[in-house]
Structure formats: structure tokens, C-alpha cells
Amino acid sequence: MTQPWILMCPPDYYGIEYEINPWMSRSRASDAETTRAQWRALHDVLVSVGAKVSLLEPKQGLPDLVFTANAALIYRQTAVLSRFRHAERQGEEPIDEAWLTAHGFTVRRLPPDIYFEGAGDALFCGDTLFAGYRIRSHARGHQLVGELIGARVIPVELTDDYHYHLDTCFCPIAPDTAIYYPAAFDEYGLQALRAHIPNLIAVEREEARRFACNAVVVGRSVVTNTGCPQLHAALKDRGFEPHETPLDEFVKAGGSAKCLTLRLDGEDAAAWRTAPAAREA
Amino acid sequence: MTHSHPAGKLPTHAKPAAAIAGSFAEEVEIRGHIIDSLILPKILDIITQGGGQFRIKNISIGQARNDPSFALLEVRAETEQRLQEILAVIADHGAVPTNQQDCAVVEADIDGAFPEGFYSTTNQRTEVRAAGHWHEVDLQEMDCGILIGDDGAKPRCIAMTEVRKGDRIVCGHAGVRVIPPVRSSEPHAFEFMNSAVSTEKPKGTAIREIARELIRAHEAGKTLVVGGPAIVHTGSGEHLCRLIRGGYIDKLFAGNALATHDIEQSLFGTSLGVRLDEGISVEAGHEHHLRSINRIRRLGGIRQAVQQGVLKSGIMYECVRHNVDFLLAGSIRDDGPLPDVITDSLVAQQEMRSRIRDVTFCLMIATTLHSVAVGNLLPAWVKVVCVDINPSTVIKLNDRGSSQTIGLVTDVEPFLRALVQDVEEFAGEKRGS
Numbered sequence: 001m002t003q004p005w006i007l008m009c010p011p012d013y014y015g016i017e018y019e020i021n022p023w024m025s026r027s028r029a030s031d032a033e034t035t036r037a038q039w040r041a042l043h044d045v046l047v048s049v050g051a052k053v054s055l056l057e058p059k060q061g062l063p064d065l066v067f068t069a070n071a072a073l074i075y076r077q078t079a080v081l082s083r084f085r086h087a088e089r090q091g092e093e094p095i096d097e098a099w100l101t102a103h104g105f106t107v108r109r110l111p112p113d114i115y116f117e118g119a120g121d122a123l124f125c126g127d128t129l130f131a132g133y134r135i136r137s138h139a140r141g142h143q144l145v146g147e148l149i150g151a152r153v154i155p156v157e158l159t160d161d162y163h164y165h166l167d168t169c170f171c172p173i174a175p176d177t178a179i180y181y182p183a184a185f186d187e188y189g190l191q192a193l194r195a196h197i198p199n200l201i202a203v204e205r206e207e208a209r210r211f212a213c214n215a216v217v218v219g220r221s222v223v224t225n226t227g228c229p230q231l232h233a234a235l236k237d238r239g240f241e242p243h244e245t246p247l248d249e250f251v252k253a254g255g256s257a258k259c260l261t262l263r264l265d266g267e268d269a270a271a272w273r274t275a276p277a278a279r280e281a
Numbered sequence: 282m283t284h285s286h287p288a289g290k291l292p293t294h295a296k297p298a299a300a301i302a303g304s305f306a307e308e309v310e311i312r313g314h315i316i317d318s319l320i321l322p323k324i325l326d327i328i329t330q331g332g333g334q335f336r337i338k339n340i341s342i343g344q345a346r347n348d349p350s351f352a353l354l355e356v357r358a359e360t361e362q363r364l365q366e367i368l369a370v371i372a373d374h375g376a377v378p379t380n381q382q383d384c385a386v387v388e389a390d391i392d393g394a395f396p397e398g399f400y401s402t403t404n405q406r407t408e409v410r411a412a413g414h415w416h417e418v419d420l421q422e423m424d425c426g427i428l429i430g431d432d433g434a435k436p437r438c439i440a441m442t443e444v445r446k447g448d449r450i451v452c453g454h455a456g457v458r459v460i461p462p463v464r465s466s467e468p469h470a471f472e473f474m475n476s477a478v479s480t481e482k483p484k485g486t487a488i489r490e491i492a493r494e495l496i497r498a499h500e501a502g503k504t505l506v507v508g509g510p511a512i513v514h515t516g517s518g519e520h521l522c523r524l525i526r527g528g529y530i531d532k533l534f535a536g537n538a539l540a541t542h543d544i545e546q547s548l549f550g551t552s553l554g555v556r557l558d559e560g561i562s563v564e565a566g567h568e569h570h571l572r573s574i575n576r577i578r579r580l581g582g583i584r585q586a587v588q589q590g591v592l593k594s595g596i597m598y599e600c601v602r603h604n605v606d607f608l609l610a611g612s613i614r615d616d617g618p619l620p621d622v623i624t625d626s627l628v629a630q631q632e633m634r635s636r637i638r639d640v641t642f643c644l645m646i647a648t649t650l651h652s653v654a655v656g657n658l659l660p661a662w663v664k665v666v667c668v669d670i671n672p673s674t675v676i677k678l679n680d681r682g683s684s685q686t687i688g689l690v691t692d693v694e695p696f697l698r699a700l701v702q703d704v705e706e707f708a709g710e711k712r713g714s
Contacts, residue, residue, distance in 0.1 A: 127346070139320070139375030143313035143349065152347045154318040155375065188319040196317065 004218045006046055007099075007262040009056040011039045011066045016252055020086045021164050023254035035249040039066070042216075042223070042245050042257055049221040049243065054264070056099050062091050067255045068262040069167060070120040071096035072107070073129075075149045076272065079105040082118040085136050103264075108148055114141040119262055120165035124270035125172035125197055127151065132158045132166025151272075154196060156189035162209065167258045171213045172269030173222055173240065177201070179215060179231065181208035201234050211247070211256030217268050225256045305364040305415070306357045306408075306460065308338070309376040313349045316342060321352055324371045331367040333358040353379070361414070384409045384456030386429050389448040395441060399426045400451045402438050403459055404661040409436050410456040420638065421660035427451040440634075442627055484691055485699070491666050491687075492703035494642055495529045496711070502641030503531040507655045508596075509648030510538035511670075511693050513546055516557045518596050520697035525599040529704060532636060533600055533607040534655055535648070537618040540583065540597050540609055544619075545573040547595035574617035582620045608632055610651065634658055642666075647693045649674040656686075668696050 014035055016026050043053055058065055071092070072079040079100040084090045097107050110116050121137040122145060123130050129151045131142035135158045146153035156166070160183060163169035169184035170193075177199040182190055194200065203212045210227035217223075222240050224231065225247040232242035247256045266273030315321040328335045339353040354376070358364035368378065387396040404423040408415045411429060418427055419437040428439040429449040436451070444450070451457060498504040512521055524530050542552045550556055554566025563569075577586050586592040587601040600607045610629035611622040623629040637643075637658055645652040645667040652667055656678050659665065665686040667678040675688030689696065 133375075134373050139373065140377060143375060146313055146349060150347060152314050152317070154314055155320060156318065157323075157374070186323075188323040192318045 002265055004051040004268075005264040006051045006053050006216075006218075007056055007068045007071070007264055008039075008043060008046075008053050008260060009066045009068050010058050011035045011250075012058040013060045013063055014039075014058075014066045014250075014253075015063045017063050018086075018088045020088055021254040022161050023252065025252075028252055030249045030252050038245070038247050038249050039260065042247065042260060045223050045243050045245050046216060046218060046261070049218045049223070049241075051218050054103070056095070059091075059095060062089075062095070064089050064253065064255075065092050065095065066250070067120070067253075067259040068096075069259045070118045070165075071262050072100060072105075072118045073116075073122045073145060074105070074119065074262065074264055074266065075151070076266070077104065077106055078108055078149060080108050080110070080116070080118070080122075080145050080148060082120075083110060083112070083114060083116055083141075085115040085117070110141050110144055114138050114144065116141040116145065117165060120167050120259065122153075123166060123170065123172050124151075124267055124272070125178050126175040126269070127271040128196055129153045130166065130170065130172070130178075130193070130196075131155045132170070134158055135161065135164040154192050156192055157186050158184060159186050159189075160184040162254075163213075164254065165259070167214055168211060168254070168256075169208065169213050171215045171217070171258065172197075172267065173215070173217045173235075174199075174269050175271050177238070178269070179203055179213050181205070181213050184208070199238075201231070201238070203228075203231055207231055211251060211258075214256035214258040216257045216261050216263075219268060223257050225251065304357075304417075304460075305359070305361045306355055307364060307368055307415070308379045308458075309354050309356055309368070309371065310379050311352045311354070311374075311376045313375065314343070315350050315352060315375075320374055321350075324354075324374050324376050327370055327374070328354075328356055328367055331358075331370065332363055333367045380410065380456070380458060382455045383411055383413065384427075384429075384451045385453045386411075386449045387452045389444045389446055389450055392446050393442055393444055395426045395444060395450050396452060398452045400453060400457050401425075402427060404657075404659065406460040406660070406662065408458050408460060409451055410458075411436070415458075420634075422634070422658055424657065427457070440630075443631075484689060484696070487687070487689055488696065488699045489703050491644070492700055492707055494664060494666075495524070495644075495700075495704055496707055498531075498642040499527075499529050503639045504529060505532040505534060505637065505640045505643045505655070506530050507534045507643065507645040507648060507651045508539050509535070509646065509651065510542045510552075511647035512539060512596070512697070513542040513552050513557075514555075515647075515692065515694040517694045517697040518543055518546060520694075520701045521596050522594075522599045523701050524704065525596070525603050525605055527704065527708070528603070530605055532640065533596070533605055534633060534636075534651055535607070535609055536651060537609060537611055537615040537622045539648075540607075540619055540621070541570060541574055541617065543595040543597050544577060544583070544586075544592060545569045547592055547598060548573050548576065571616060574619055577619050578617065584621075606636060608636060610654070612650070630654070630658070637663075644668070645678065646697070649677070653677055668693065 016024055016029055070082055072081050081097055100107050115138050117136045121132040131153050133139040133155050139155045142153050142155045163184035169181040172178040178197050179201045181203045207228045207230055211225045212228040212231045215222045215224045220241050222235050223243045226244045235242045250256055334357045336355040338355050341351045343350045389396055402425045407418040416436050419435040422438045425438040425440050427436055429436050546552050549569040551566050551569050554569055555562050580586045583597050584601050587598055592598050609622040611618050611624040643665045647669055667675050668689045669675050670692050672690045675690055679686050679688050
């Protein structure tokens, strides 16, 4: 098996410069020094658990470029490029595209009227792509992604503005296991998740707001923000190895561990990662 | 706007198509794993909870695990605004309207003809899309074009002959949709009868239903009778007169023959020279026909004949007395004709067109040409009963493709006799209750 490969972007130009989700407030600025230290600590944890980390060059004026999870959805060598709902982030698209192309990915785009925010809203669990919609991504876009890569897509509506991306309330950690925050979904979404994922670990509100679900999975290691003791206990019970590292400076922008990373070789929970590419287009 | 649904109350909808109501509709499609994700049931729930209704027009379920499914829905609501609200919400869940094009409009380049490629109408309720909104087509009629009027004017059907250079005519099928007949969940008055024509069908029940329909139209609607001369030959004139006197007939469309035979009967007691009471030909009786026409022509018309006391009985007399709006359309073999007959068939057709607009019920009795002519003008939702001894006439009318047309193959006299009896009986019951 190849070494887990993750894309990150140093927070040189990170800051709260606009407000596009309820976490953001320009009156609650981030501290540059703490930011850098927290980002570096996350980077080091990931390296320590066995990941190879590549870096995207930061760019002035694009503070959210640090959140590489939103760059694209990765499926084998295909990267379905994001189209951001908010103009503030649309400037990230050409930079993401250039990096992915330069690193051997075939970049696919969705029609211009469709919003899609990459791995922030589309996560494989087993052979199914679970896709959050309504707040950032279009439900229709997820269907197109499914057609593009030939995968089954289960769109689930996100109903809590604080959990505006699927990766803030749902995190597959193995092909049959996922962490989730039930209150961020409606009854249909919950029923769909429960019908398709055998092991679901529910997170309480307090830990969900600490971005417990915004976890980075590397093998059996699960890295989260601090302040998620119940989840960590549950993970240990199931034989996972939880790690915590403070990420409060990024929580101010509505992001945490997972948002700061893009898994380039396929998430551990994605069945295709270990399956032969028999039907690859 | 979010939708929360109480736990445990998940979709169990399967709206029967028969319950569809609401006059504003849009077709949407949904693709993907809409069953596994519960997106389809969720959208259906949203439609119903939003006060709309749906009909699944087509659905295909993916067979393999990765195969997407597809559903085509018709969404209906009572008002355009409600429909748009529902569509906006379900769009968020991936339901995409299929028909997002305005209709194409081409200006007529000459008088009296459509531009090539014009949209040819049916008699079904039709809507056209202009400036992003659906508009119902007015004066629905088959085999016409659709005229898009100036701002604010409703789109309407227009006959080929009516077209004037510069008229804006709908071309092609994009942005045009035909609304299938609205079926109410309440049993329709005509539902018991299917429209297949048979001489073997029991007629008593059918006639009773027609009688009820006449009474309903009498209370809230307008009844048109399209009649042939056999009404007079067969000695049924008096039955029709009774219906006219009872106020059950609002309009009468016929030809020169019905009026002439009726007037001959009134003036001479014969129809084509035959005494109807005795069934025998009278001396020089064949002349009665022409003498009747001549007498009315000398007086200037049927109305004048009634006013001057010359015409004192019969169908035409009752029409004048009871303000029944009658229209006589001519044909090339007419004797005379009577001065009231419109001899230019295009003018006659135009007149018929303008006078059928408020008709809700149409009874066609013993006439092929006039029945077909009127049948072509009526929109599909007007209930039509066609009675003729000749099955081919009834079949022709049924071929209009309207579920609202009912055919009865029967002799006119017993039909009208039974109909009058039933109408008077039901009306008596109503008064008594």
C-alpha cells in the first residue's frame, strides 16, 4: 500500500476577512502566531502518523486557501474541481486546478451553474459517495459527480448552518464506519445514513461544535481538534487511535483538522482505494 | 427555508393520479440514487406539504447498485405562486424543470395562412410558456394555431383563415404543453359510460344521466343542441319543444332542413309532404316544403314570421319565443334557403365559434355534418352526447378523442321521449324536495 498522501496549504495569508458562515466574525480576528503554531502542530501529527504532506503555495487575498479539503473531490486520478458558492472563495479554483493538473490529476469541471465544494461536501464511505447539499453544494451537482465517476451518490441535506459542509458533521473513518452529528441532518438524511453505514458513532452537540466530525483519518489514526473526549473514548473502544491538537484559530473561520487537508490517494474509508481500477474511465 | 419532518412519519405517499387537481403545473425530473437517498420521497413530501400535488409520469429504477434512477414528475398547485414556491424548494433537492424554454413565435408573413412549422392545436387544454411563465391558451380548439397577442392579451387559438400578416404565431413544440384532462376524485357523471359505441348498450341509464346533465347545465351552464331534420321527420319535434319551453336548451345549431321541415310541419302539418300524425302523403304535399320557405322569405325571416303570427308552433317558434340563440348554417344542396341561413360557411363557422364559448353541455341529435363541424370547434372538456341511428356518425364524434364524448346509437324519437320524461321527472323531484 502506498503512503497516505495529503495536501495542505500554510496559513501565511489566513485570516477572517469576510463572513460566509456563522462561525466567522471579522470582530473576532485570528492570531497570526498561534495560527501558524496550530497549523504546524497538525502538520506534524499527520506526518508522525505516517502521512506524506505536500504543500500548496499560499496566496495573498485568499485566506481560505488553507482549507484544501474544498479544492476538489479526488477519485483515483480524477479530481472533480470545486465551484465555490461564495465569490470570496472562487479565486481559489484556478490555483487548485493548476496544482492538481501539475501533479498528474485529470481535472473535471461541473457545468457553470452548479456549486460543488469538493471533499468538504462529498465523502466516500465504502463504495458510496455521501454528499451534503443545500448550504454550499447543489443536490444536482452531486448527481453529476456520480455520473462523472460512476459511483453511487447518496445526497443528504444539511440543515444546520453551523455545519455548512458535510465534513463538519460527518466523517467516514473506515469503509463501514463513520462519525456523525445527527442534529445536522433531517429525518430523511438520517434514515439514509443509517440504512447504508453499519457502524455510526454519534457525536454530542458540544463536541460537534468543537468540530469532532472534522477529523483526519490516516490508517487507524484519527486526528481532531481538542475538546472531543467522548468521541475519543468511543474511537478507542473501536480500536482506533485518536489524536488531538488545538485548532481554535481555524474554528474561528468554521474549519478544523479535516478542512485543512485534502487526501490525495483516497480516504481510508473509500472502498475504491483498495479495489482495482477495473472500470476507470 | 428548512423542512423538518417528525421522526417516524416518513413517506408513505402514493397519490393516485385520479386525485390530481390544481390548474398550474410544471414537469420536473430527478436523477440519481433518489430511492436509496430518500430524495424522491422527500421531494414528494415537500410537494404535498407545500399544498401541491404530484403525478409520477415516468420512473425508472436503477438495476445495479451504481445505476442511477430517474423520475419524471408533474407538480400541480392551485396558484402559480404556490407552484413557483414549491418548485423553488424542490429545486434545492435536485428536481429540475424539464420545460424551461419559452415558445418560439414567428410573425405571419401573409394573410390567411400560418408560418411554416406552426404549432397545430388539439382540443385539450393547452399552455404556452412566454417570458418564463405558463399561460393558458384561450378559445381552445383543435386544428388551429396559437396567436400570441400584444402584452397582456391571453394567447388564443386562431383559425388559419383568421390569420393576418404580422400576427405572432407559435411555432414548434418547445414551450407548449397539453394538459391532460383533469380527473376529479368524485365519480364523474359520465363515468359509468365508456365512450365505446354500441347498439347493444342499455340506454335507459344513459338517458337518465343525460337528463341529469341537462338539469345541471340548466342550473349552472349552457346547453347547445345540434340537430338534424330527422328530429322533425320522426315526429320528435314536440319533445324538443318541451325541453325548450322548460328552459333546458340555450342554443340550437342546425341547417336549413331542420328549420324548413319544422316550419312546414307548423304551417301545413306535413314534413316533406307527409302528414306526421297519419304517416300518409298528402295531395301536392311535396310542394309544402318550398311553399314554407317561400312564405318565410316573403316575411324576411323566422323571427318576423313569429312576430306577425304566421308561425305559431314548432321548434323554431319556441326558439324565438324562449330566446334560444339559434344559428342556421347552409349547405350547397339547400332549398331556398330560409333568410336566416348563413350561406358563407366560413362566416357560419366563425359565428359558431363565437357562440360556443360559454357552452358546457352539447347534445348532438341526428346530424352528421353539423355534429362534426361543432365537435371540431368544442374544447375537449365540454361534455358531448351524440345520438344517431347511424353508428358511423357516433364513431366520428368519438374519434375527437375526448373522454367527455358519449355516443348513443338509437332512434331519435324514443330517445327524446325518454329524455323529456326523465328531465321532467327529476325536475319535479327537485321542486318537491
